[in-house]
Amino acid sequence: MLIDTDDYAPKLKQAIGELGAAAPATLAGFQALDGAAARSGTLDAKTRExxxxxxxxxxxxxxxxxxxxxxxxxxxxxxxxxxxxxxVAIALNAGAALVYSARALDAFGQQSG
Incomplete structure (x- = not known):
């Protein structure tokens, strides 16, 4: 097991709660955004997750x-x-690396010449 999520998730939630106590508007904004995405109504919960x-x-x-x-x-x-x-995530990351590699090569070309 790489990360014990049963142990990690509660600790993370506690740490986020502490951050929310220090920056309540930021946490409220995030919660509003997260809640809006969950209420879209078009995708079921399994697909969203x-x-x-x-x-x-x-x-x-x-x-x-x-x-x-x-x-x-x-x-x-x-x-x-x-x-x-x-x-799909793996394929997208590979695709993004390909696109940004092309951009990097283009940027390098602009610098050298």
């Missing part, structure tokens, strides 16, 4: 992975569905 989990991987957010993997399981996602969503 699969998307969130894939995005969590692309943004390299351990806390998001811990929380959204639990939410995906609670919403009924299967291991195969999670693996397929993560496959």
């Amino acid at each position: 699969l998307i969130a989990l894939a995005v969590a991987v692309t943004t390299r957010c351990d806390g998001c992975i811990a929380l959204h993997s639990a939410a995906a399981a609670k919403a009924g996602a299967s291991r195969d569905e999670v693996a397929q969503a993560l496959s």
Whole structure:
């Protein structure tokens, strides 16, 4: 096990609570944004959590992975569905690296000549 999410998630929630106590407007703004995404009504909870989990991987957010993997399981996602969503995240990251590599090469070309 790379990260014990059963141990990590409660500690993360506590730390976020402490941050919220120090910066309540910031936490309230985040909660409003998160709540609005959950109330979209078009996508079911399982689909939203699969998307969130894939995005969590692309943004390299351990806390998001811990929380959204639990939410995906609670919403009924299967291991195969999670693996397929993560496959999309992997492909997107590779695609983003390709696009930004082209941009970097272009930027280098602008500097050298």
